Amino acid sequence: MVKANLLHIRERIEKVCAKTGRKPGDILLVAVCKTFPMSANLDAMNAAQYDFGENKLQELIRKRSYLYLSGDRKSKWHMIGHLQTNKAKQAVINADMFHCLDSIKLAEKLNEACIQLGKDFKVLIQINSSGEESKSGIKPGELNLFLKELKHFEKLRILGLMSIGSFNEDQEDSRAEFRFMKELFDLAKKHNGYNIDIKNLSMGMSNDFEVAIEEGANIIRLGTAIFGARDK
DSSP states (O other): OHHHHHHHHHHHHHHHHHHHTOOGGGOEEEEEOTTOOHHHHHHHHTTTOOEEEESSHHHHHHHHHHHHHTTOOSOEEEEOSOOOGGGHHHHHHHOSEEEEEOOHHHHHHHHHHHHHHTOOEEEEEEEOOSOOTTSOSBOGGGHHHHHHHHTTOTTEEEEEEEEOOOOOSSGGGGHHHHHHHHHHHHHHGGGOBTTEEEEEEEOOOTTTHHHHHHTTOSEEEESHHHHOOOOO
């Protein structure tokens, strides 16, 4: 099932890229494997899917460690959920990219961990584009100041923006929000330099990824479209 789902998704990505004049190879597909067993990751890897996303750091570490000990050297791990400051060091050690930077305090802790470990860390800034109080992320109006402050953290590589948009049954209803994110993304590029290189726009999930690509996303995060419905 996973292999067939990935084939279908890649075909859909190719179609929307042909429609918009983009290259399918420029779209990074992150398979969100939260709550699914390790066998789901293995099925995805058998279909040449190597980028995985987890909402919980403990689960990311468990799966990454298992695969590494099994000889895996291809998989990349994306932390796409809220991160507590006391887990910053473990995130730097285990995640290849963190999608949800939403406070200066967390940036400080991540940067300190990077200095201790002697490595850089790729991060995206999470924007609360929907305005829902239940969702993390900085407010759109705070982005300019936030980017100025992040220039002080030399070990963080600020590579773009991420949004968990409103859930809509009809993906067309997500278009305005995605278009707004693209506008923020373009404005953020004026801060490029030193540790900031705004080039990734992570938005779009199983129900709306085609519209997200049409509006400028180059990272999409899909779970149910790949692995099926999650158990409640």
